[in-house]
Amino acid sequence: MSLFPLARDATAAKRAPALPPPSGCWRLAWQRPGGGEASLLITRRSALANAGLLLALLVASGVYLALGSVHLAPRSLAAVLVGGGDPVARFMVIELRLPRLVAACLTGAAFAVAGCLMQTLARNRLATPGIIGIDNGATAFAVASVVGLGVSLAPPAMALAGAATAAAITFGLTAGGGSRGYRFIVAGIGVGAVFGAVTQLLLARVDMDTANAAYPWTVGTLNARPAGALLVLGAGLAVGLAMALQLSRALSLMRFSDAVAQGLGSRVGCRRWQVLAVSVLLTGLAVAVAGPVGMVGLIGPEIARSLSCPRGVPIVASALAGALVMVLADLLGRVLLAPIELPVGIVTAVVGGPWLLWILLRPHRSLA
Amino acid sequence: MSQALLARPGPCLAATWLTLALLLMGVVLLSVLLGAGEVGPSRALAVLAGSGDPEARFVVGSLRLPRTLVGVAVGLALGVAGALLQAVTRNPLAEPGLLGVSAGSAFAVAVALLLGASATTLRVSAAQLGALAGCLCVLSVTRLRGVGSDPVRLVLAGAAFSGLLGSLTALLLLFDQRAADEIRFWVIGSLSGRRADDLLAVLPGLALAAAIVVSIARPLAALSLGERVAAGLGHRPGRVRLLVIVAVALLVGAATAVAGPVAFVGLVVPFAARALAGPDIRRVLWLCLPLGPLMVISADILSRLLVAPSEMPLGVLTALCGAPVLVAVVRARRMPIL
Numbered sequence: 001m002s003l004f005p006l007a008r009d010a011t012a013a014k015r016a017p018a019l020p021p022p023s024g025c026w027r028l029a030w031q032r033p034g035g036g037e038a039s040l041l042i043t044r045r046s047a048l049a050n051a052g053l054l055l056a057l058l059v060a061s062g063v064y065l066a067l068g069s070v071h072l073a074p075r076s077l078a079a080v081l082v083g084g085g086d087p088v089a090r091f092m093v094i095e096l097r098l099p100r101l102v103a104a105c106l107t108g109a110a111f112a113v114a115g116c117l118m119q120t121l122a123r124n125r126l127a128t129p130g131i132i133g134i135d136n137g138a139t140a141f142a143v144a145s146v147v148g149l150g151v152s153l154a155p156p157a158m159a160l161a162g163a164a165t166a167a168a169i170t171f172g173l174t175a176g177g178g179s180r181g182y183r184f185i186v187a188g189i190g191v192g193a194v195f196g197a198v199t200q201l202l203l204a205r206v207d208m209d210t211a212n213a214a215y216p217w218t219v220g221t222l223n224a225r226p227a228g229a230l231l232v233l234g235a236g237l238a239v240g241l242a243m244a245l246q247l248s249r250a251l252s253l254m255r256f257s258d259a260v261a262q263g264l265g266s267r268v269g270c271r272r273w274q275v276l277a278v279s280v281l282l283t284g285l286a287v288a289v290a291g292p293v294g295m296v297g298l299i300g301p302e303i304a305r306s307l308s309c310p311r312g313v314p315i316v317a318s319a320l321a322g323a324l325v326m327v328l329a330d331l332l333g334r335v336l337l338a339p340i341e342l343p344v345g346i347v348t349a350v351v352g353g354p355w356l357l358w359i360l361l362r363p364h365r366s367l368a
Numbered sequence: 369m370s371q372a373l374l375a376r377p378g379p380c381l382a383a384t385w386l387t388l389a390l391l392l393m394g395v396v397l398l399s400v401l402l403g404a405g406e407v408g409p410s411r412a413l414a415v416l417a418g419s420g421d422p423e424a425r426f427v428v429g430s431l432r433l434p435r436t437l438v439g440v441a442v443g444l445a446l447g448v449a450g451a452l453l454q455a456v457t458r459n460p461l462a463e464p465g466l467l468g469v470s471a472g473s474a475f476a477v478a479v480a481l482l483l484g485a486s487a488t489t490l491r492v493s494a495a496q497l498g499a500l501a502g503c504l505c506v507l508s509v510t511r512l513r514g515v516g517s518d519p520v521r522l523v524l525a526g527a528a529f530s531g532l533l534g535s536l537t538a539l540l541l542l543f544d545q546r547a548a549d550e551i552r553f554w555v556i557g558s559l560s561g562r563r564a565d566d567l568l569a570v571l572p573g574l575a576l577a578a579a580i581v582v583s584i585a586r587p588l589a590a591l592s593l594g595e596r597v598a599a600g601l602g603h604r605p606g607r608v609r610l611l612v613i614v615a616v617a618l619l620v621g622a623a624t625a626v627a628g629p630v631a632f633v634g635l636v637v638p639f640a641a642r643a644l645a646g647p648d649i650r651r652v653l654w655l656c657l658p659l660g661p662l663m664v665i666s667a668d669i670l671s672r673l674l675v676a677p678s679e680m681p682l683g684v685l686t687a688l689c690g691a692p693v694l695v696a697v698v699r700a701r702r703m704p705i706l
Contacts, residue, residue, distance in 0.1 A: 194691040
């Protein structure tokens, strides 16, 4: 959703009659407390897309809470949600499924927003944190923390440090060629491979029980995730989303060339650092909760972009779509082959892999 | 690849080859002498000299020697396969592990295990079939306009393909605990616990591949000048390409069947060989013969010693030294042209 303040100046608003909004937009006007009028332009298509995604997310969440090893009827689910219901169902929904649902929504949103930011930054739809090795860096550091390698930092902090390290290495290695093009991405794949190997190395050193405890980190799962990391992610997502929204105008300029963005008054270098920082923050925190579920960062923004207005950078829509994808993927993983539970990372990889290949291999289409 | 290296005369190649072969023999000896267990170099040397206590004899004869020989076979197969694949796709980044050929072969083995196959020979043929399918995918993608002409984009597609196949393999393993236990350590690539049977099972495939490589080395060198030149010289590019693909599938399938998917060997070895021998594919192939085993066995020795008494997967070490090479190739302003 793009928010363009039209007229802030009270005198200007008094002098000129209100302009009709451009086609495809709604104009939202209100009286400011100090007198005068302020207004917002809301793109109709983006607003509708966000509303639709939100609705879909709510429906999916309902289904997520109702289905599982024990299916609940819609009526008993509603009873539980308003505070009643029988104790067993209540325990199941509130204690078991709800935290997991929250984890799915938060991680999905974080991965997708991080992906959207990184794609815009690199001007390439394939440059998501999962593909350029940032996920792997975060995983390697988080695993180092889990297996107790000297460092006494908690997994979220370590995952953040890992994400930052991997991003710094990838961007540092390709500094000469800029962050564009496939060389950047393949250098990222190389960095990711090194960090993947480091993860394996760490897991090879420890005993079986610790290795099993670190297993979720290698595939990405939402089963029994630590509550502390989830809280940190919630706070980080709020901060990250706010910063991303604030950056959205600079981002929509950044989609053109650097020269154009500079000419239109955006401080490109500074903005690029900010975007990178937000993306790394969100990736690191999300990996600390769910492990590397890379494909959500590709699929979420992809859906958001196809639904939203093509003018802006769909940050809110990406967050909603990412959460939706994550919830659906985890639901599939829990229900599809019950009683075996598929890790959500495998579900998203199996769905997202062909999608990625299709983006990559379809002829005569630019990826910008 | 500087011009000076390109023009290096023949005798020098023989000297390089001999040096590398000597190095390889040294590394093989080290691999037999060193280990994570209690049998140290002196006891192992005694065994090699003909005496030695029974425990050392068992460790050297039944554990370390077969393992080293399997490592030699895997290194040969992966190094040569990488050089061939790079020559036929004319892409310096075409590596069986990166492009999904190894992943295809691992997936085929997982399917075979799930269907009840357990004999090593059956596993080898399944792996080779899977590698063949993977190779055909790679070759058809290189014919696509857009992706095929861009080496880096092909690697990206390969990474996506490998990732997909890797998750499918993981998915299959969830169904079957027995197969999962059998395959869990195999799937990350290791030479640990390989026996002489494993070596025997892959030898036919390797021999067939060697015969194919010998027969197509000259047309392949001509093919590097372009399809029309090769055709003008009397070769049939389509047939050559098909044979190369079959050879690569045989080699990668055999290596994957015994050692699991080991990435980056097929990238690093031809890279080093080209740096030493210049762009001629025949000379590169010659140098790949000692270089491949050299890399695999060195990595295997390190994997035993670094985290002793436990062991590290081989793929970890090859990735640690291969990924920087990948980044270096990608970063080079001008990609080496094949």
